[in-house]
Amino acid sequence: xxxxxxxxxxxxxxxxxxxxxxxxxxxxxxxxxxxxxxxxxxxxxxxxxxxxxxxxxxxxxxxxxxxxxxxxxxxxxxxxxxxxxxxxxxxxxxxxxxxxxxxxxxxxxxxxxxxxxxxxxxxxxxxxxxxxxxxxxxxxxxxxxxxxxxxxxxxxxxxxxxxxxxxxxxxxxxxxxxxxxxxxxxxxxxxxxxxxxxxxxxxxxxxxxxxxxxxxxxxxxxxxxxxxxxxxxxxxxxxxxxxxxxxxxxxxxxxxxxxxxxxxxxxxxxxxxxxxxxxxxxxxxxxxxxxxxxxxxxxxxxxxxxxxxxxxxxxxxxxxxxxxxxxxxxxxxxxxxxxxxxxxxxxxxxxxxxxxxxxxx
Numbered sequence: 001x002x003x004x005x006x007x008x009x010x011x012x013x014x015x016x017x018x019x020x021x022x023x024x025x026x027x028x029x030x031x032x033x034x035x036x037x038x039x040x041x042x043x044x045x046x047x048x049x050x051x052x053x054x055x056x057x058x059x060x061x062x063x064x065x066x067x068x069x070x071x072x073x074x075x076x077x078x079x080x081x082x083x084x085x086x087x088x089x090x091x092x093x094x095x096x097x098x099x100x101x102x103x104x105x106x107x108x109x110x111x112x113x114x115x116x117x118x119x120x121x122x123x124x125x126x127x128x129x130x131x132x133x134x135x136x137x138x139x140x141x142x143x144x145x146x147x148x149x150x151x152x153x154x155x156x157x158x159x160x161x162x163x164x165x166x167x168x169x170x171x172x173x174x175x176x177x178x179x180x181x182x183x184x185x186x187x188x189x190x191x192x193x194x195x196x197x198x199x200x201x202x203x204x205x206x207x208x209x210x211x212x213x214x215x216x217x218x219x220x221x222x223x224x225x226x227x228x229x230x231x232x233x234x235x236x237x238x239x240x241x242x243x244x245x246x247x248x249x250x251x252x253x254x255x256x257x258x259x260x261x262x263x264x265x266x267x268x269x270x271x272x273x274x275x276x277x278x279x280x281x282x283x284x285x286x287x288x289x290x291x292x293x294x295x296x297x298x299x300x301x302x303x304x305x306x307x308x309x310x311x312x313x314x315x316x317x318x319x320x321x322x323x324x325x326x327x328x329x330x331x332x333x334x335x336x337x338x339x340x341x342x343x344x345x346x347x348x349x350x351x352x353x354x355x356x357x358x359x360x361x
Contacts (some may be wrong), residue, residue, distance in 0.1 A: 015156040041358050042071065054063045058345060066098050072086040073354065080123075081128070085130060087117050087119050090118050109132075119167065120169055131147075131148060132144065133161070133253065142162075143161055145158050153308075162206045163218075165203075165238070167179065169204075171210065177208065177263070184201040185197065201226050203220075217263065217264075219267050228255050228257075235289065239262045240261075242296055244286070254274070272307075279319070290335060301325055306318075307320075312334045327357030
């Protein structure tokens with residue numbers, strides 16, 4: 001039997017959804033929702049080649065789905081606003097706002113002229129603002145677009161990201177600081193997804209004041225790691241910011257792939273055992289933190305591996321071979337993990353899950 005905290009999770013989703021939402025579900029989907037201790041969302045590709053977002057039970061049963069115009073990448077969810085946003089895969093120019101409990105029609109946000117989305121974004125804690133990583137491609141600079149989530153997601157401003165290849169971003173728990181992973185890779189939509197500067201990359205991690213965009217800190221990676229693209233972020237307790245990387249240098253190198261930083265601190269890389277580094281294949285595709293259990297999760301689709309680290313010591317506490325391991329998010333006992341070949345925890349479905357998942361409850 002699920003514990004009280006897990007029952008509250010499930011009941012809170014059902015209560016918010018209401019009778020109207022439950023009535024729209026097929027019996028099989030409703031049973032999946034009633035049995036689930038947690039609810040997640042992920043982008044997917046269907047067998048017919050179409051794309052969408054699905055809400056998913058902790059076991060991996062699809063509860064509901066919404067169509068998308070093209071492939072998505074990262075997602076942002078606000079408990080306060082009750083909205084889920086799926087961002088187009090780079091160099092896409094759309095983001096789709098959905099209501100996971102089915103009360104509102106989807107809303108499409110278009111990137112402004114001369115920009116494309118970089119696949120990630122985050123809400124302010126109160127749900128009133130949405131921040132999105134963007135590329136000012138003609139000027140070759142990363143930007144953070146600011147959207148009024150309380151006013152129809154109208155674009156109301158922007159901050160400079162102080163780097164190029166701006167990818168993942170996060171908002172501090174108190175809403176005062178933006179954390180940005182500048183992957184350091186130059187791209188332009190005229191060249192699709194081609195990486196234009198692998199010989200002169202500029203990866204960095206940046207902290208901005210969320211009130212005015214003021215630069216608080218910028219951490220450039222040292223020259224020996226200039227081809228280590230800082231890609232994804234997850235926030236831990238005590239203001240600790242975890243980051244995960246992808247190596248664009250020689251294949252026989254074994255660079256650090258994960259580390260952490262905090263306000264007023266320097267970069268701290270976590271040394272991984274050689275066999276774990278080899279298993280990650282120089283590529284961490286997603287990262288998550290389970291604060292309740294004090295662990296950090298990593299996945300590598302290239303290496304087919306999911307790894308859990310002790311958030312205090314950095315020691316490896318679990319390794320799991322998962323072909324095409326993709327998304328990862330906290331579960332009630334560790335992490336939920338998806339894969340490109342349709343696996344989501346216990347169940348393999350006919351859809352291909354995309355690179356990221358987010359927990360809704």
